[in-house]
Amino acid sequence: MKDIFPIAPIPALSRAIQPVADYLGLDILPLHIHEILFAALFYTFIQVVVSPVVSNYFVPHIYGPMNRAKKANWDSHIVSLVQSLLINGLALWCMGADQERKNMDHDWKERIYGYIGTPAMVSALACGYFLWDLVITLLNFDVFGPGLLAHAVSALAVFSFGFRPFLNYYGCNFILYELSTPFLNAHWFFDKLGMTGSRAQLYNGIALLGTFFSCRLIYGNYMSAWVYYDMWNAVWDGPSAEWVNNPAALNGAYIRAPSANKGPIPLWLFILYVASNITLNSLNVYWFFKMITAVRKRFEPAAGEKNAKAAEKAPLKTAAIASGVAVGDAAARQRTAVAN
Numbered sequence: 001m002k003d004i005f006p007i008a009p010i011p012a013l014s015r016a017i018q019p020v021a022d023y024l025g026l027d028i029l030p031l032h033i034h035e036i037l038f039a040a041l042f043y044t045f046i047q048v049v050v051s052p053v054v055s056n057y058f059v060p061h062i063y064g065p066m067n068r069a070k071k072a073n074w075d076s077h078i079v080s081l082v083q084s085l086l087i088n089g090l091a092l093w094c095m096g097a098d099q100e101r102k103n104m105d106h107d108w109k110e111r112i113y114g115y116i117g118t119p120a121m122v123s124a125l126a127c128g129y130f131l132w133d134l135v136i137t138l139l140n141f142d143v144f145g146p147g148l149l150a151h152a153v154s155a156l157a158v159f160s161f162g163f164r165p166f167l168n169y170y171g172c173n174f175i176l177y178e179l180s181t182p183f184l185n186a187h188w189f190f191d192k193l194g195m196t197g198s199r200a201q202l203y204n205g206i207a208l209l210g211t212f213f214s215c216r217l218i219y220g221n222y223m224s225a226w227v228y229y230d231m232w233n234a235v236w237d238g239p240s241a242e243w244v245n246n247p248a249a250l251n252g253a254y255i256r257a258p259s260a261n262k263g264p265i266p267l268w269l270f271i272l273y274v275a276s277n278i279t280l281n282s283l284n285v286y287w288f289f290k291m292i293t294a295v296r297k298r299f300e301p302a303a304g305e306k307n308a309k310a311a312e313k314a315p316l317k318t319a320a321i322a323s324g325v326a327v328g329d330a331a332a333r334q335r336t337a338v339a340n
Helices: 011-024 029-058 068-097 108-113 117-139 141-163 171-192 199-236 267-318 322-339
Strands: none
Touching: 011 029, 029 068, 029 117, 068 117, 068 141, 068 171, 108 199, 117 141, 117 171, 141 171, 141 267, 171 199, 171 267, 199 267
16 A cells, blocks of 8 residues: 555655665665654644643643643653554554555565555654654653663664665554553543542553553564564565565555665664564563552552541441440451551
8 A cells, every 4th residue: 555644755855864764774764754754743743832732721730830840741641642542543544454564464575575655654653753752751861761761762763674674564563562552641641630549540540451461561572573583584585586676665555675675684683673672572561560550559548548447437336335345446446457
């Protein structure tokens, strides 16, 4: 399927990025650089303009008094929510509607070297977000820390490889990591809006843990294993000759293997990709257990408080019997101690 982005490649921009693309071996980057920059600017606009305006309109008592660090964190969650909804929708649509991409399923060479316009567009929009994420994390390193910086660098590196073209097929699969992100952002906003421990946060927490575990830890590692297998094959074997002789990519048509990729992929690319992917998967495991702890904290205090209140009422039931008051008080203290 051809690239469906409504703005055509900008010749001047493509020419400007061409030397960088040639140096890095990213042969189809000039076809998609406008999409990357558009996405980065779009998410910057959401952060700088949309989030402050909307937040000051609906929750001025919460957003207004925030300092710089807290506002940066709030605005980044707004951007993350918008991005995850958009990119998940595009990736799922592409995986379901693009028949040319489906035709790649049974050939590892097509999964590694094949190029299709629309999946490349989805990856370009993801790169734009990770470029924005990298810049914002560097500018606010005191807020976001080294973990999110490592995530931004690794994610940008992994998706940039697709512009060789390389792993164009897998781009949409790995974007589905983001299916848990709307629930993660909702969980965070429940806390900030004074809804900690609410029934809505409970249901959202269940959905968050379920989607994060299934999409990132199960599906993500399963797809990683397939990528490692395909890449290991590609270290020893290059694309088919007929692909090299088909320069059809200028209109986003099906498969192109440019001159930089005539031979097998270099071993350094395999190592770099695997290292970046393992970094992301390791962070996902760490964050999953952190999320379990965070979700439990929201509801365990509420359960303890309920038990304490029940314990306080127990002595009143025996208040009419003088001899029972001491027993009731002792039982209440015991239950309260257990609850605490």
